[in-house]
Amino acid sequence: MKLKQLEGLLGDLQQFSNPKVDLEQYPTGPHIASRMLFTAENSYGDITDKVVADFGCGCGTLSAAAALLDAACVIGFDIDPQSLETATLNAEELEVEIDFVQCDITKLELKGRVVDTVVMNPPFGTRKKGADMEFLSAALKVSSRAVYSLHKTSTREHIKRAALRDFNAKSAEVICELRYDLPKLYKFHKRKEVDIAVDLWRFEPKQN
Amino acid sequence: MRLIVHNMLTCNIKGVVNKFPLRIEAEKVVIKKEVDFNTDFLRHMLAKIEWKALVDGARSMGYTELPDHAPEAEESYSFLKKFHHALLELHLEEGSLVCQETGRKFPVEKGVPNMLLHEDEV
Numbered sequence: 001m002k003l004k005q006l007e008g009l010l011g012d013l014q015q016f017s018n019p020k021v022d023l024e025q026y027p028t029g030p031h032i033a034s035r036m037l038f039t040a041e042n043s044y045g046d047i048t049d050k051v052v053a054d055f056g057c058g059c060g061t062l063s064a065a066a067a068l069l070d071a072a073c074v075i076g077f078d079i080d081p082q083s084l085e086t087a088t089l090n091a092e093e094l095e096v097e098i099d100f101v102q103c104d105i106t107k108l109e110l111k112g113r114v115v116d117t118v119v120m121n122p123p124f125g126t127r128k129k130g131a132d133m134e135f136l137s138a139a140l141k142v143s144s145r146a147v148y149s150l151h152k153t154s155t156r157e158h159i160k161r162a163a164l165r166d167f168n169a170k171s172a173e174v175i176c177e178l179r180y181d182l183p184k185l186y187k188f189h190k191r192k193e194v195d196i197a198v199d200l201w202r203f204e205p206k207q208n
Numbered sequence: 209m210r211l212i213v214h215n216m217l218t219c220n221i222k223g224v225v226n227k228f229p230l231r232i233e234a235e236k237v238v239i240k241k242e243v244d245f246n247t248d249f250l251r252h253m254l255a256k257i258e259w260k261a262l263v264d265g266a267r268s269m270g271y272t273e274l275p276d277h278a279p280e281a282e283e284s285y286s287f288l289k290k291f292h293h294a295l296l297e298l299h300l301e302e303g304s305l306v307c308q309e310t311g312r313k314f315p316v317e318k319g320v321p322n323m324l325l326h327e328d329e330v
Contacts, residue, residue: 049246049248049249051212051253072246072249073210073212073296075213079324081322084320085318088318088319088320097240097242097243099209099210099212099213099319100319100320101209101213101217101320101321101323102320102321102322102323102324103322103323103324104323104324104325107220107325107330108220108323109218109220109227110216110217110218111215111216111217111218111227111228111258112216112256112258113256114212114215114216114253114256114257115216
């Protein structure tokens with residue numbers, strides 16, 4: 001599948017109808033999502049024929065991208081039942097197979113390392129402090145190949161240090177810096193649109 | 209929920225020792241046979257999967273063709289087809305996942321297991 005085609009398909013997905021500010025629910029736009037997964041597969045071979053988990057899947061954009069790039073199995077995890085309903089509809093629309101699990105990622109315990117790759121656009125920690133780190137820690141516990149994640153560029157040094165020192169990462173690389181367009185979703189947003197600098201990270205867990 | 213997912217899920221209630229596997233109580237099972245058959249992927253999964261949990265899970269969902277033990281040497285085509293079917297084509301739409309130690313039921317609705325804990329379980 002070509003990048004443009006992937007981006008087009010992801011652009012048709014339904015997004016949050018009533019986003020919950022406390023969960024930091026923001027859609028992952030098709031531009032970022034397509035590039036993230038395309039790079040994960042084309043540069044690193046981490047998606048096709050692999051077991052891919054999407055942590056904090058929301059409406060399932062990253063999950064859908066993984067499925068469209070022929071992951072062997074895609075599992076989306078999220079705490080919010082409404083998002084999971086939308087994600088299920090999106091999977092049906094695209095005619096792809098995605099399993100969904102409702103859970104609190106920070107309390108999740110998965111057996112073994114069946115998951116090859118985790119992809120995620122986690123909360124940045126603006127509502128629940130430290131949420132971004134909790135997601136990263138959980139992802140590195142569960143994956144056997146790689147974790148792809150988006151974090152604010154302003155947290156770059158902090159993320160790298162925590163990943164390598166505390167979360168058992170063998171490597172932590174910023175693959176590229178992206179601009180994340182956040183449309184005015186919530187009442188407290190003053191500007192019509194805002195642009196945040198985010199890093200796309202690739203982490204490798206240590207093999208146990 | 210498919211058995212490949214069930215094979216990862218554990219009971220994360222505080223203090224529970226016997227967390228895995230969760231017993232399946234199936235109310236509605238759907239079979240979807242369109243999943244691509246990929247022998248390399250299946251061999252890769254065979255090394256990672258908890259076999260007994262898979263066999264028991266499949267039985268709870270009405271599929272009894274899996275052998276009690278996975279083959280030691282070269283896996284036959286017919287074995288891989290059964291493994292593929294059990295792992296990827298059986299969907300639990302409605303039912304529960306039951307913790308073997310506490311009896312706590314995690315509901316499965318519209319194919320989605322709800323693993324959220326109550327306040328006193330955390």
